[in-house]
Amino acid sequence: MAVIFCFFYTLFKELSCKMPNFVAKTEYCMARLLAIDYGKKRTGLAVSDELQIIANGLTTVATVDLVDFILEYLKKEQVERIIVGLPKQMNNQPSENMRRIEPFVNRLRNLLPDVPVEYHDERFTSVLAHKTILEAGIGKMARRNKELVDEVSATIILQSYMESRRLAAER
Numbered sequence: 001m002a003v004i005f006c007f008f009y010t011l012f013k014e015l016s017c018k019m020p021n022f023v024a025k026t027e028y029c030m031a032r033l034l035a036i037d038y039g040k041k042r043t044g045l046a047v048s049d050e051l052q053i054i055a056n057g058l059t060t061v062a063t064v065d066l067v068d069f070i071l072e073y074l075k076k077e078q079v080e081r082i083i084v085g086l087p088k089q090m091n092n093q094p095s096e097n098m099r100r101i102e103p104f105v106n107r108l109r110n111l112l113p114d115v116p117v118e119y120h121d122e123r124f125t126s127v128l129a130h131k132t133i134l135e136a137g138i139g140k141m142a143r144r145n146k147e148l149v150d151e152v153s154a155t156i157i158l159q160s161y162m163e164s165r166r167l168a169a170e171r
Contacts, residue, residue, distance in 0.1 A: 030080070035155070044153050055156075086120055
């Protein structure tokens with residue numbers, strides 16, 4: 001099964017995504033999803049593959065450089081939508097970080113009117129990121145790397161978002 005998937009994935013990329021420049025690629029290629037784990041100092045980013053099956057960590061950037069990074073990334077990669085982690089407390093109320101996230105999301109929506117920006121619940125992503133890093137056998141010094149935790153958190157947000165979309169489509 002995996003061999004068949006890899007074959008069709010490769011074939012899809014070769015035939016559809018390498019069309020001549022005069023053919024609009026959006027008609028033939030699926031676009032990536034970009035997830036953001038927004039932080040006061042640093043922001044973790046994750047991206048899906050073109051088929052929107054797998055989430056991968058992209059990088060962590062200084063929050064002050066985030067908008068510029070996203071604009072540059074969108075010049076190189078086709079992104080269907082941006083998913084921003086929605087910080088909620090256990091009582092479902094917005095967390096303190098929401099007051100920083102809302103202006104950022106509004107700015108993104110103004111700068112990128114053709115790219116939908118959605119929120120997705122990010123509760124427990126930092127805890128899950130620490131657990132994932134620990135289970136991956138990453139050394140103690142590397143586990144202290146907050147940038148890695150932010151990137152893994154963004155990956156968890158994106159994977160959760162894609163899974164929730166798949167489940168909704170099955171209903």
